[in-house]
């Protein structure tokens with residue numbers, strides 16, 4: 001029993017340490033330990049919890065990684081409704097609001113100004129220090145229970161200090177920072193999936209995934225902006241102090257919030273951010289102005305479904321108008337025929353826009369966009385701008401409705417034809433997209449090739465758009481497997497290729513043979529299988545072969561795989577051409593198995609490494625990853641079990657300890673040599 005007591009104490013200690021480092025990293029943005037040291041703590045905790053499941057609790061930091069998927073979200077009734085805010089679109093409207101409320105309460109009002117972040121509003125209930133329910137706003141009275149997904153957000157505390165009220169609810173905005181949004185959309189574009197129109201949709205879509213493991217991979221963040229209610233302990237009497245109080249409990253509060261003494265200061269706060277909104281790491285569509293005193297908030301109350309004591313003062317949208325010259329069609333990697341708008345160039349928010357996305361024919365029809373129209377375009381983040389709507393009042397009668405099949409009609413062949421290869425065009429039942437039916441379509445092959453070598457795929461550096469086009473045109477690469485049969489002399493024949501860059505490219509191709517299975521699956525470019533789905537499939541199947549053999553039923557049995565994906569996976573492996581390509585990849589030595597460490601691959605088995613000081617050739621994480629890939633283990637502290645201490649520049653106290661214990665020390669060069677020998 002004493003033994004169990006010790007285990008429990010160790011688990012509690014680890015949880016406290018990890019929570020502390022989470023807070024330093026996600027909330028304060030000021031970590032105290034390296035990622036590797038953090039990983040080490042997590043590994044130990046996970047190991048103990050697996051061995052002693054009786055000590056696993058819902059607030060354990062290991063539970064952030066994403067629990068099992070659910071069939072549907074449960075419904076949560078909000079004890080206190082989540083109201084929506086009234087809007088002001090001009091200074092006059094702001095002043096009118098101010099006049100209305102100051103008349104009602106009489107006397108001086110002071111405010112808090114906050115950014116209105118475009119995300120997903122949630123209510124979080126904590127009972128006895130633990131996060132128990134996280135729910136969406138829903139209709140304001142009932143929301144969806146997305147607790148499991150919200151747990152995956154690193155900046156959200158799963159438990160709070162004992163000074164916190166025994167039961168309380170905070171509200172916050174879940175959002176996707178711009179960087180994460182752009183990354184997600186780039187991945188989706190590479191996957192041929194529809195793009196998220198804006199960070200708001202992306203955040204909402206991510207937070208409402210039925211599979212929390214998908215949510216866990218999305219870089220969501222949250223700012224807490226309100227205390228809903230609190231029981232059992234007194235809380236501050238102003239909004240500003242409440243936010244400071246919530247910050248002290250470990251919640252992430254936006255550092256851009258300001259206390260504003262007068263309505264003039266509110267105007268100033270708005271003006272300064274309207275100009276700088278592009279610099280913010282998140283998308284904000286305005287500011288929220290709140291009366292600071294909670295007593296006055298209570299006296300002002302609500303009107304309809306809106307609180308009287310707060311208002312959203314919106315920024316003007318980043319929009320512009322221009323003429324849509326014509327609609328053209330490009331051929332995607334999976335053969336989709338993608339319409340896009342060619343615009344008369346126009347500057348919107350300091351960027352010149354020439355093209356805009358048009359998702360599909362149905363979408364164009366629904367928005368009634370015609371060639372020759374004056375259109376309103378809108379930019380959000382770094383993604384391709386979108387057409388919001390045509391300005392119908394400016395039509396002159398010469399605008400042309402868009403019909404994809406007419407546009408690509410080939411009068412000689414007397415049928416619609418792929419604009420790139422002339423092949424027949426097909427449309428799958430229930431889908432909105434048309435496809436080029438020719439798997440050997442040059443446009444498709446080139447797109448597939450670019451996708452195959454991309455970062456998220458085989459990550460073969462040095463083969464960009466131009467080189468892949470040249471390889472294809474010269475007939476050197478007809479499908480992706482040909483890459484592994486390229487000869488030095490073939491590449492040297494290409495224009496502008498020097499021996500050194502040829503060597504680099506061949507080296508990168510060679511290295512890519514060890515790409516992890518998930519990325520290989522992604523690189524193959526199976527329709528509807530993006531990076532996340534590819535990872536999920538790689539986790540379920542131990543090899544590409546096993547995946548290829550899987551029936552649609554078996555695939556659908558995986559919770560996150562729907563019938564559409566199952567169908568496209570089985571269809572992909574049924575195609576003779578694809579099977580041939582995979583055979584050739586295998587023959588070339590591309591690893592098509594999950595990374596199970598086999599005996600011959602673990603030359604460093606049983607050897608424990610500790611690193612101290614700064615490394616020149618790689619980051620500490622990279623070095624540790626390479627050691628582990630060869631079966632070695634890495635620790636953050638020197639103990640008697642340590643086999644090697646790798647000594648980088650400016651080593652820390654670990655060196656003295658290693659000397660005292662007589663542990664073998666090696667330099668970075670020696671480590672490199674060791675890794676090379678063993679690889």
Ligand SMILES: [Zn+2]
Pocket residue numbers: 331418419420421422423436437438441442443444
């Ligand atoms: Zn084609």
